[in-house]
Amino acid sequence: MEIEQGNSLWSDAWLRLKKNRMAFISLWVLVIIFILCFILPMTPLIKSARDTDLSNTFAAPSAEHLLGTDQIGRDLLSRVLTGGQISLLVGLIATVISIIIGVSYGAISGYKGGKTDTVLMRIVDVLYGLPSLILVILFSIVISTVAKDNEEYLQDLLRSKALVNLVVNILPLCLTIGILGWYTMARVVRSQVMSTKKLEYVEAAVSLGLTHKNILFKQILPNLLGPIIVYTTLTIPGFILTEATLSFLGVGVQPPNSSWGILLNEGANFMETQPRLLIIPSLVFGITLLCLNFLGDGLRDALDPKASKD
């Protein structure tokens, strides 16, 4: 007699994702974009994004500069790739921050229930009502000023220029976006925890005498990975967009660092004469966000327990 091998949630989800053509193509495009942004600039094939050449400004694409050069003779291809590093990094780090806050907040609120839950959710309601862009602008200026004031101390502590640059100039932005972007995650996790805590296995864990901390973080949360992953993939493009908006308005990433938002801002200044400087970064930026959104949508369909198993 043959025993039917059951499929796990994850292998089912993977099969469903593979069937979703847009999501699957998006996944591969994103892998390629990540490799291009993070690995290619380390090879000698790509010139430094900060080398200026005032005798060769606005150069048309050529063998030497595949995408041409910008207003002060920097290699555009290299700028797009290194700018992508910052944009993707900000999106990822901010998402991690928002997940940590949102998941713990939502989990505690949903698990405790009762008055604690009411109060915690009321706070989220109020925070939700605050106009986020306004607060992001204010917060990012405050946090980055604090970081800059402590630059010398960080220099002694970290002993690496690149790392200090990251902490002083990029991390404040990630913190700001993450700190102001966890509300939806908290709500999602809360409602999931509320429905999960009534299940038998939680009851069993309680009767075994496990601590609340253990039950919540070791028993319940691992079962909520699906919704958390789905919501994460939909958060990353949103945060990358926030970073670009801030940089476009001049309050995000500051030169000499650059991100896709900075490139778009600079490109918009020269669109009359050099549309290439706007269109190329726009394309890369747009494709990345499009793929992230398609992948998030695909994952939602794939991991949704209500979806039929066909």
Add this chain to the structure above:
Amino acid sequence: MLKTIIDRLLQGVVVIICLLTLTFFLIRMIPGDPLTDEKAMSPQVRAQNMKIFHLDKSKTVQYGYYWKNLFQGEMGMSSKKEQPVSKIIKQSFPVSVILGVCGMIIAVLIGIPAGIIAALKHNSLIDNGAMFFAMLGISIPSFVIGPLLAKFVATEVPYLKVAGWGDPFDWILPSITLGLGTAAYLARITRAGMLDILSQDFIRTAQAKGVSQTSIIVKHALKGGLVPAIAFIGPAFAMLITGSFVVETIFQVPGMGQHFVNATNDRDYFLLQGMVLLFGILIVMVNLAADILLTYLNPRLRS
């Protein structure tokens, strides 16, 4: 119903108080003050000015003065522009409202019909195409669409200008730029809402009874199917209002967005506080209006 409204209003007041308090202390945490940038100001004049603005007192005392003045309807002077904040708001607020409303009209005119048609032609080429464009609209931000529209449309079409805010023709491109993203969200939400309703039993019953397709859609499906879209319009309007910062920068529109960003950079405390107050009230009111409309449309929420 009345209880819900009062509840929401109270919540709105708390939101605004939190927002103003946060703004007040955040802007004062940034080094510098409103008078830092003034050139050639003698120490005496500076001290004099600091006194006028109460900036020589502690932050708590300043905070007290702030609320006292606010209750008397006094928003203070913009230190940078040397004008009363209320005057600056009077000039720029209508511009931002026009831009926001036009953006919303465009979003509704494109998004909702697109969503309905996509739902009615579920899984067809039209549906897939519309949803692809919707994803494109969500993914591509206004600061990419704006310059592209300015480059390729404004230069070709007569009456349309790359920048400025003179006659109503100048409203067109900024409103489209502002509204497209929201239109994309609306299309997706409308489609999902309509699909949900169209799959329900009462629609099948109506079809079985031989009610015409148009009548089913117009009389039965739309009312319930549009509820999620209307629920989205409140938060979306708030998004549009703050989102207009970017569009105002691209098309050089003299709205509130420029003042907001400049006031933050110049430490122009009073101007910034005035702007935040106005944005806060606007957003709370819009959300409240959307909630009331929603309760009215959806009987299940009334209890």
